[in-house]
Every structure is written in structure tokens, then in C-alpha cells.
Amino acid sequence: MGMNNAVAASAAQPAAGTPSARIVRFLGRTPVHITLGIIALIWLAPTVGLLVTSFRPRSDIQATGWWETITTLRFTLVNYQSVLDAQGMGRAFLNSIIISVPSTLLPLAICSLAAYGFSWLRFRFRDTIFLIVVALMMVPVQLGFIPLLQLFKPFHLTQGFLGIWLAHTAFALPFGTFLLRNFFITLPRDLVEAARIDGSSEIGIFRNIVVPLSVPAIAAYGIFQFLWVWNDLLMSLVFVGNNANYPMTIQLNNLLGQYGTEWHLLAAGAFLLMFAPLVVFFSLQRYFVQGLLAGSVK
Amino acid sequence: MTATSQPTSLPPGVGRSRRSGGFERTGIGTVALFVLPATLLLLVFLVFPMLFTIRLSLDRGLGGNLTRFVGLDNYINLFNDSTFIQAIVNNLLWIVFYVGLVLGLGLIVAVVAMRVRYEAIIKAIVFLPMAIAATALAVIWDFVYAPDSNIGLLNAIIAAFHGPLISWLGSPAFVNGSLIAVGIWGSTGFATVILSAALKSIPTEILEAARIDGANEFQIFRRIILPMVSLPMSVLAVTLVVNVIKLFDIPYVMTHGGPGTSSRVIAFQMYIQGFQAGQFGQAAAVAIVMLLIMIPIMAFNIRRFRSSAVV
Numbered sequence: 001m002g003m004n005n006a007v008a009a010s011a012a013q014p015a016a017g018t019p020s021a022r023i024v025r026f027l028g029r030t031p032v033h034i035t036l037g038i039i040a041l042i043w044l045a046p047t048v049g050l051l052v053t054s055f056r057p058r059s060d061i062q063a064t065g066w067w068e069t070i071t072t073l074r075f076t077l078v079n080y081q082s083v084l085d086a087q088g089m090g091r092a093f094l095n096s097i098i099i100s101v102p103s104t105l106l107p108l109a110i111c112s113l114a115a116y117g118f119s120w121l122r123f124r125f126r127d128t129i130f131l132i133v134v135a136l137m138m139v140p141v142q143l144g145f146i147p148l149l150q151l152f153k154p155f156h157l158t159q160g161f162l163g164i165w166l167a168h169t170a171f172a173l174p175f176g177t178f179l180l181r182n183f184f185i186t187l188p189r190d191l192v193e194a195a196r197i198d199g200s201s202e203i204g205i206f207r208n209i210v211v212p213l214s215v216p217a218i219a220a221y222g223i224f225q226f227l228w229v230w231n232d233l234l235m236s237l238v239f240v241g242n243n244a245n246y247p248m249t250i251q252l253n254n255l256l257g258q259y260g261t262e263w264h265l266l267a268a269g270a271f272l273l274m275f276a277p278l279v280v281f282f283s284l285q286r287y288f289v290q291g292l293l294a295g296s297v298k
Numbered sequence: 299m300t301a302t303s304q305p306t307s308l309p310p311g312v313g314r315s316r317r318s319g320g321f322e323r324t325g326i327g328t329v330a331l332f333v334l335p336a337t338l339l340l341l342v343f344l345v346f347p348m349l350f351t352i353r354l355s356l357d358r359g360l361g362g363n364l365t366r367f368v369g370l371d372n373y374i375n376l377f378n379d380s381t382f383i384q385a386i387v388n389n390l391l392w393i394v395f396y397v398g399l400v401l402g403l404g405l406i407v408a409v410v411a412m413r414v415r416y417e418a419i420i421k422a423i424v425f426l427p428m429a430i431a432a433t434a435l436a437v438i439w440d441f442v443y444a445p446d447s448n449i450g451l452l453n454a455i456i457a458a459f460h461g462p463l464i465s466w467l468g469s470p471a472f473v474n475g476s477l478i479a480v481g482i483w484g485s486t487g488f489a490t491v492i493l494s495a496a497l498k499s500i501p502t503e504i505l506e507a508a509r510i511d512g513a514n515e516f517q518i519f520r521r522i523i524l525p526m527v528s529l530p531m532s533v534l535a536v537t538l539v540v541n542v543i544k545l546f547d548i549p550y551v552m553t554h555g556g557p558g559t560s561s562r563v564i565a566f567q568m569y570i571q572g573f574q575a576g577q578f579g580q581a582a583a584v585a586i587v588m589l590l591i592m593i594p595i596m597a598f599n600i601r602r603f604r605s606s607a608v609v
Binding site: 203285 | 326328329332333336339343345410414422427432433434436439448449451454483486487565569572573582586588597600
């Protein structure tokens, strides 16, 4: 961009806009295009290779590399069918949704409430408590594993979904509260004060003013949290104790352990796992990038 | 409406800002409604577990219970355990190569892509792996690294040049480099997006003036671009170091810490020690070591973001 502007704006090159000058400029930047071509290739080839493989018949995968598909254009959906039905990825897909949705909505609701409390309510030790909440961001999830399992055991919470919901929610709170509070305090003070003078209750201000104005921040955080949970393997390994409730990450890892060379199954399984993130990526890219950038503090 | 016309029997939390700029306290019920759910959950599911784990790290911890106080024995055992030392060394390897190369490549992609019209497409392509679960990344790269030259892309390329095929994940000499490459591939887009935004904030007049004064592209990079991105680079570096300390999925899925123990990392070690070996006291000690490493890093991070809205 900088260079384009520099060239276009420079009076020393009056012919910059003519077609021939454009071609010269394009050729002059051939190394740039080649570099970017190689970069694109390195970042696309591994994923594209697996995507192509997921549609190839098993016999073809064993016989030739995916880059030779062009010589044998045969595609099938059988891999997806068998991984969904016979290999339990269908059930796991459902489990991933059952785990991810409450593990996103619960932190969203609880963090928004707390963030409002820490930004707009006045109470004793408010800032001290908030600081402690923020400091808890330092605690790695590993510190919760053993005690939470002990805590859940008498109630059999790891046999159902409640254990993993609670674990994800608790570990999301410090960061979510921190992030949303940082956004809420940037809202104009007059707006909140005026609503109070008009006799609006705090919950009314929260619902009618603060939340609607914070949709971008809440959406970005929600997407971040959803992908975080959807893509999580470790927490599920620890807090999902029942085989029937395994999410796709565990199921795919188990497939890899059992059928390490059955690439028709693994490729299809991996793309099922990528399905939700890719949909989010292409449909909500702006919030998605913002969410991930914001989440980097976590 | 004047504030004094408010009736005195309002429910708590209403009409509070009547006097002196509104420094009156919110009613206790309202505060509880907003703050109590988060506070209670944090106390029960985070603060209590943290304290318990600290205590457990000083205990034999049979079955995850407090069975016998052993002082610092778990920590002493840990640092006498060659697999734990190996895990720490591997984490250091990750920090040097993963963090260094993600920053370097991220900057190169950002700088080069800035010069073309399809910049957004390049950035999207490189950023895409950020969306994908590490478990799926692991499968993607298991496939690239497959030993069979009819299946694995890398060995196919080697075979095309008649070189000796490499067991990327099966040989101790290559395994850490192979795993780190997956991490780099997964995170470069993140660095690119952040650094690209920083580059965009450099005023074009400065670049133009430098070019008119006869500066070449290398000088511009050294003297203008690099100083402008050094702050975002340092913030990124901290984030990437945190990623390394929490790293679990890629080694767990791709090699299960192997061959032998050669690709173990500290978070993997905690999981294995606790949930496969049943040494809960030891596992708690590993978790505490992770916490101790994390505290100064996160303190830096939080201080940086404390006063600014991140989104």
C-alpha cells in the first residue's frame, strides 16, 4: 500500500497510470509475487491435501498421493458417511455442540453481569475484588484438574455434561469479565447517569443500554469462547468421563490412535471437526479476528 | 425532571445519583445480583481448587486426596526426574524457535503482503489455521509427515529428488523440529495480522520522504519499519511464550510425547503424571511450577492491557 501510494503520488513518474507502466511495475515486483505465491502454497497445501483426501476412495489414497488426484478424478462421500456412522463422529459432533453452547452462553451471561457490576455499580472493595478476578487469569487450567475431579466425583458430574460446563465456565470467568469490563467502562457515563436519574433500575440499564451498545465486544468474546471450547481437547479429556459424551476432538484423537494410517477416515474426521470454525471464519470474519486478537491475552 | 422529586421509597439501586455527583453506594441486593454469580463460581471452582493444588503439591496425594504431608519432596523428585527436565528443555526449544520464527515469518508476510492488492487474501490464508483445532492441525500435519512417500507430501518431495526418506515424527532428532514447525504454521497468521495493523499505522509521508531522500528498501525496513513494530512484537512475544507454556494438544495428538519421552512438554507431563501414572502429588507440583512461570508473564500482560479496551 505504502509503495503504491508513493509511486502513484510521485510527480517524477508521470506515466504511472498508463497500461505499459503498470506492466513494468508488475514485472518489477515479480519477486514479491513469487514470495507470496510460495507463502500461499505453504499455508494452503497441507489443508487442501487433507480436504482432497477426505473425498478420495480408500484404495486411491493407498495407491497414489493426493497431488496425483488430477490423474484419477474419482470422488466419494463414503468416507464421511463411515466416519459419521460407524466411527461415532456423528454422535461426537452432537456432543461438541452440547458441550460448546452452554459453555459459551453461561460465561457470556455471568461475565456480562459481573463486568457491569465492576464498571458501573458502586460498592465497597469493588476494585480490589476486580483486581483479584483479573489476577486469576494467571492460573493455568491444570491447577483445577485434580480438585475439581474430586469435587465432581460424589455427584458424578463427569458422567454427564455438567462437569465440563462448570469447568469451562469457571475458567472463562476471569478473562471474560476483564475483557467485557474494559469495554463497558468506555461507554459514555452520561448515558448511564441519565438513565438512573430517569428512575431506571440497574438491571434495566444493563439490559436496555449497556448490552445493546456492547454487541460487538460481546459477539467477539462469544465467538472466541465458542471456538476455544469447540477446539478444546485437554479439558474434555479430564472432565468428560463418559465415552458416550466424547466431543469430536477426543473422538478424532482416538481414531488416530486406532487407525493411524486409515487416512480416508482421519481426513473426513478432521474436516468435520473444522466445520464449525470454518463456518464462523467465513461468515463472521470481522468479529472472529477481533475475538481471537482480544483472546490472545488469555 | 429534578432529582429531588424522586419519592423516597424507591427500591434499592434506583435514583441513587441524587446528591453530590452520585457517589452513593449501590444497594447490596443489586450488587449481589450482578457480581455474586461470578464471585461464587470463582471461589468454588477456581480459588478453592488452586489452594487445594498448592497443598496437594506438598503431599503424597494418593488418589488425589491429602494422605501424607511430604514437604518439598515432590518438587525435589521433579527436578531429579530426567523426563521432567526433558520436558522443560523442550519447552525452551519451543520458546526459542517457535516464538522467534513466528515473529520473524509474521513480520515478513506482513511486510511483503503490504505491497500487493491481494493483501487481504494472503492474510486470510495465513490466518486460517488460527481457527482450526490443534487436534485437526495435528491430523493435517501427520498426513504431511507420513513416512510413506505415496501419502506424505514431504517425503514425496524428498523421493522426487531421490533423497533418503525421513521419519519426521519417529526419530528423536527430528521430532521436536517437526512439531515446532506445526506450531509455527498455526500461529504465523496471528503475528501477521497484528504486525500488519502496526505497519499500517506508519504514516505514508514518512516512507515517501525516506524514498525521496534515496533510502533503499532495506534501509527503510531497518530504520523505519522495525522500530515501529518493536512494541507490538514484544507484546506478541509474551503471548506466544504463554502459548508454549500451555502447549498440550500438538505433542499429545501427534506423538504422545514420543518417541520415548523425546517430545514431552510440561503441560503434557502434568497430564501424564496425574491421570495416567496416578501420581497426583507430583502432578500438582508440575501444575504449581506452571503457575510460578506464568505469574510474571501474565502480570506483564495484564498491566499492558489494564487501562485500554482490547476489542
